[in-house]
Amino acid sequence: MSDTPEKIIEIKHLVKHFGKFKAVEDVNFDVFRGDIFGFLGPNGAGKSTTIRAMLSLIRPTSGELKLFGKDLLKNRSYILQRIGCIVEKPDFYKYLSAEKNIEIFARLSGVDVSKSKVHKIIEFVGLKGRERDKVNGFSHGMKQRLGIAQTLVHDPELIILDEPTTGLDPQGIIDIRNLILQLKNEHNKTVLLSSHILSEIELIATRLVIINKGKTIVQGSVSDLLNAQELVVSFTIDNIEKAKQIVQSSSLNITLESETSTNLLLHISQEKIPLLNKLFCDNGINVFSIEAKRKLEDYFLKLISA
Amino acid sequence: MMFWKSTYNEFIKIAAKPRSYIGIGVISVIVGIILYAMYKEGHGFIGAITWRMEQSLTLEGNILNGNLVAYIILQTLIIHVPLLIVLVTGDLVSGEGAMGTIRLLLTKPVSRTNILLSKYLAGCGYTFVMLVWLVFLSLVIGKLLFGTGDLIVLNDDVIVVLQQQELGWRFACAFSTAFLSLIMVATLSLTFSCFADNSIGPIVTTMAVIILFTILGALNVPALQKIQPYLFTNHMSAWRYFFEDPLPIGKIFNSIGILLIHIVGLLAIAVYKFKRKDILS
Numbered sequence: 001m002s003d004t005p006e007k008i009i010e011i012k013h014l015v016k017h018f019g020k021f022k023a024v025e026d027v028n029f030d031v032f033r034g035d036i037f038g039f040l041g042p043n044g045a046g047k048s049t050t051i052r053a054m055l056s057l058i059r060p061t062s063g064e065l066k067l068f069g070k071d072l073l074k075n076r077s078y079i080l081q082r083i084g085c086i087v088e089k090p091d092f093y094k095y096l097s098a099e100k101n102i103e104i105f106a107r108l109s110g111v112d113v114s115k116s117k118v119h120k121i122i123e124f125v126g127l128k129g130r131e132r133d134k135v136n137g138f139s140h141g142m143k144q145r146l147g148i149a150q151t152l153v154h155d156p157e158l159i160i161l162d163e164p165t166t167g168l169d170p171q172g173i174i175d176i177r178n179l180i181l182q183l184k185n186e187h188n189k190t191v192l193l194s195s196h197i198l199s200e201i202e203l204i205a206t207r208l209v210i211i212n213k214g215k216t217i218v219q220g221s222v223s224d225l226l227n228a229q230e231l232v233v234s235f236t237i238d239n240i241e242k243a244k245q246i247v248q249s250s251s252l253n254i255t256l257e258s259e260t261s262t263n264l265l266l267h268i269s270q271e272k273i274p275l276l277n278k279l280f281c282d283n284g285i286n287v288f289s290i291e292a293k294r295k296l297e298d299y300f301l302k303l304i305s306a
Numbered sequence: 307m308m309f310w311k312s313t314y315n316e317f318i319k320i321a322a323k324p325r326s327y328i329g330i331g332v333i334s335v336i337v338g339i340i341l342y343a344m345y346k347e348g349h350g351f352i353g354a355i356t357w358r359m360e361q362s363l364t365l366e367g368n369i370l371n372g373n374l375v376a377y378i379i380l381q382t383l384i385i386h387v388p389l390l391i392v393l394v395t396g397d398l399v400s401g402e403g404a405m406g407t408i409r410l411l412l413t414k415p416v417s418r419t420n421i422l423l424s425k426y427l428a429g430c431g432y433t434f435v436m437l438v439w440l441v442f443l444s445l446v447i448g449k450l451l452f453g454t455g456d457l458i459v460l461n462d463d464v465i466v467v468l469q470q471q472e473l474g475w476r477f478a479c480a481f482s483t484a485f486l487s488l489i490m491v492a493t494l495s496l497t498f499s500c501f502a503d504n505s506i507g508p509i510v511t512t513m514a515v516i517i518l519f520t521i522l523g524a525l526n527v528p529a530l531q532k533i534q535p536y537l538f539t540n541h542m543s544a545w546r547y548f549f550e551d552p553l554p555i556g557k558i559f560n561s562i563g564i565l566l567i568h569i570v571g572l573l574a575i576a577v578y579k580f581k582r583k584d585i586l587s
Contacts, residue, residue, distance in 0.1 A: 018584070055413040057585040080415040087413065091406030095322050104318065107311045108414035150410065 005032040007069070008158050008190050009054065014063035016049050023049040025214035027063075031192055031207070033157075036184050038201035038208030038222065039194040042304055046214040047194050048088060051162050055085055067158070081110055084156035086164055090147025094136040098122060098146055101135060102153055109154035118153070125149045126175065141172040148179060159183060160192045165200060173197070177204055202226075202296040210303055217303050226299060232257060233273060235264045235280070236288040243285050252276060265293070309420045316428030320394060329390030329436055336386075337379055337443040344375055345451055372449030373457040373473050377549065379444040384484055384543065388491035389513055391436060395429040396495035396509035399580065403503035403587045412585055422580045426496055426573065433488045441481055459549050466551050480545040483558070486565050487542040491516065493569045494538075497576040503587045538568045 009031035016024040024046040031037045041047045052058045053065060056076050065072040067079045092101045099118050106113040122131050125145040130138075138146065144164060151159050161180070165173045181204055183189040195201055201208060202222065209219035218225065237243050243264055247254050252272050257265040268276065273290060280287050320326050344351070348370045399422070402408035411421065457468045468476065494515065498508035519539035522530055534540060544561035547554050 052585065057409060057412055059582070059584065077415040077417070080413060083413070085410075085413050087409040089406065091409065093319060093322070093405070093407060095324065096319075100318070100322075104315045105410060105414065107315055108308070108411070108416050110308065110311075110415055 005034060007031070008033050008035075008067065009037075009192065010064070010066040010069075011050070011054070012064040014050060014053060014065065015061045016046075016053060016058060017061045022214055024053070024060075026216065027211055027214065028216045029209040029219045031158075031190065033190050034184070034188065035207050036180065036191045036193060036205050038205035039192055039211075040198065040201060040208055040300060041211040043196075045211045047211065048162060049214075050211070051085075051087060051160060051192075051194060054160065055083070055087065056080070057087065081154070082157045083160060084151030084154065084158070085160040085162070086144075086147040086151060087160075087162050089140075089163075089166070090143045090150070092135040092138075092143065092146060092150075095134065097132045097134055098127060098138070098149075099131040101146065102150055105150050106153040111154045113153060121149045121152055122146070124152070125179065140167045141169065144168060144172070144176065148176070152183075156189070158190045158192065162194045163196065164193070165195060165197055173200065180204055198296045198300055210300060212304050222296075226296060231268060231270060231273075232293045232298060233266050233268050234289075234291045234293055235266065235276075236262055236291075237264065237280060238262070238286045238288070239284075240264065242283065243280060246279055246283055246285075247276070250276070250279060252279075262288075308416045309424060312416050312421055312424035313427050316398075316424050317431060320428055320432050323394070325397070326394050326432065328393055329387070330439055332390055333383065333387065333436065333440055334443065336383060337440070337447075340379055340382065341375065341443075341447060341451060344370070344378075348375075348452070368453055368455040369458060370452055371455035371457075372445065372452045373454060373470070373477075375448035375452050376441075376444040376477065377457060377459060379440070379448070380480070380484070380545070383440065384487070384545070387436060387440065388488055388516065388542075391433050391488055391492055392495045392509050392512045394432050395492040396499050396512055397505045398425040398429055398496055399499040400502040400508050401499075401505045403585075404505050406587060408585055408587060418581045418583075419577055422496075422500070422577055426493070426576075429492050429496060430489055433492050434485065437481060437485050437488060445477060457549070461546075461550055466549065468549065468551065476548045480548040483545040483548065483562065486562060486569075487544065490538055490542070490565050490569055493572045493576070497572045497579075500576045500579040500583065536564060538565060541565050 007030050009029070011027055011029050014024055014027040027046060027050050039047055039051070049058065053060045054067065054072070056072060068082055070079060072079055093104070096104070099115070099122065102118045102121065103113065106118070119131055122128065125148050127142060127145050127149070130142070135143065135146065148161075148164070151161070164180075165176050168176065177200060180191055180193065184191055193201065193205065205222050207219070207221050208225070210217045235243070240259060240261065244256065244259070247256060247264070247266065252268075252275060254272065254276065255267040257267055259265065266276075277287055277290060352370045399408075402411055412418065454470060456470050457473055459466050459468070491512065495508055495512040498511045502508050516539060519537045523534050523537045523540040541561035541564050544558060544565070547558045547561070
């Protein structure tokens with residue numbers, strides 16, 4: 001038995017052209033069972049096109065798309081039965097109630113769900129009491145929650161969420177993040193998550209891929225990719241002048257980015273953080289906090305601009 | 307199995323859409339007005355028409371009866387009912403695109419052909435309901451208000467008197483042929499619906515095609531005479547053949563054949579397009 005986790009998604013050399021426009025040129029990545037997989041790229045990078053191809057909403061020009069070890073084009077129904085998704089924004093039949101919408105999509109997913117199960121799922125996403133309300137009166141955040149309910153109703157193995165936090169308020173973003181973590185941790189789902197909010201991906205993703213101009217730039221585990229990078233770290237301390245002297249005289253090769261009366265912002269690799277912290281403590285400087293600043297965002301921007 | 311589940315869904319959607327009731331409402335209002343007018347002024351109206359005939363013929367019995375009223379209503383409305391049906395059938399696919407629900411719909415494990423045919427079947431069901439409503443209002447209510455009797459119709463300046471006993475099957479065949487015409491229009495709008503991502507486009511285009519083909523079919527231009535027999539609009543009033551005596555069997559089969567060929571051809575185009583459609587909305 002191999003210890004390598006099962007590949008849930010395998011995309012090789014995916015290409016999609018719309019006439020002369022090349023939306024996707026060469027996208028490659030693998031998603032393993034149990035991943036929360038971050039799918040990143042700037043606007044127009046080809047994320048949505050790739051997701052649509054994975055869900056058979058568009059036909060690829062060329063390339064290989066395998067889900068659950070099977071070719072998508074030849075095993076469309078088998079594969080789609082195992083997927084729950086939100087593509088871009090969760091749109092529903094506005095003239096129907098929340099529960100009727102869920103029932104309609106459950107029926108198409110090949111499962112006969114009871115009213116009580118529908119109500120349970122609606123409750124799980126925090127919409128208890130709104131089951132019989134028409135979707136027409138729902139806010140964007142409520143539709144996002146209903147969208148997640150819809151993805152769960154047939155108990156899929158893989159959940160694909162395209163920009164699930166777009167347009168949500170901070171509490172809504174936190175709620176959706178917690179829901180995603182709950183899906184992985186308590187329900188053992190594999191989640192592919194496309195988002196513009198890099199801090200969100202950084203907080204919850206285990207692996208990620210970054211694409212730009214229709215091509216894969218990098219993929220791997222979030223910790224491996226980010227730990228190999230020099231970080232920008234904020235030290236909150238009580239003696240700035242003395243700390244600056246220590247940084248400049250030490251042999252740790254640390255660069256000072258900026259300073260305030262209580263903070264030093266430093267370019268430093270991850271393994272040097274405890275060494276510098278010890279150095280500060282040994283010299284009588286009180287360290288109140290150490291905080292890495294926007295690691296993924298810096299990494300992302302560096303890759304995209306390159 | 308999935309086909310029937312999908313079809314059930316489509317019926318739920320049509321039943322819940324407010325626009326589905328526009329056609330039924332409009333038919334009810336128009337037929338109601340016609341019935342009221344006939345009830346109040348019908349005898350004077352019929353007398354004005356039959357006055358000339360009565361110079362040389364003796365007309366006996368209840369001429370203004372439910373059968374005649376139903377025939378008049380059919381003549382008046384059958385051109386307009388397709389326009390009301392298109393409000394629903396033209397929106398079946400493109401409406402999903404406009405709402406964005408097509409993205410979810412097509413990520414479910416049901417083949418695109420099944421989804422389209424489910425929509426088509428539901429659209430045909432809606433068309434049937436509209437026609438049944440028209441039959442109920444014109445024939446059933448007409449007979450309740452005006453009684454029954456022989457039907458006198460004027461076909462190309464020839465007076466045809468149809469006995470009351472034979473009107474049952476004639477109306478049944480006429481309504482069935484009218485249903486086929488309505489299905490033809492529903493199929494046309496569904497096909498246009500597969501090419502669009504907005505609700506209004508297929509509805510307007512279908513109406514434009516009906517108007518254009520009706521004009522082309524009526525123009526007395528030699529260059530158009532070769533295509534006129536094949537224009538579907540020229541066969542949409544084929545139901546009238548069932549009120550001729552003797553029945554023009556050849557014309558009836560010709561019209562039904564041309565309508566069926568149009569329906570099958572358009573449906574094939576719709577399936578082909580829908581299966582290959584990239585969902586970008």
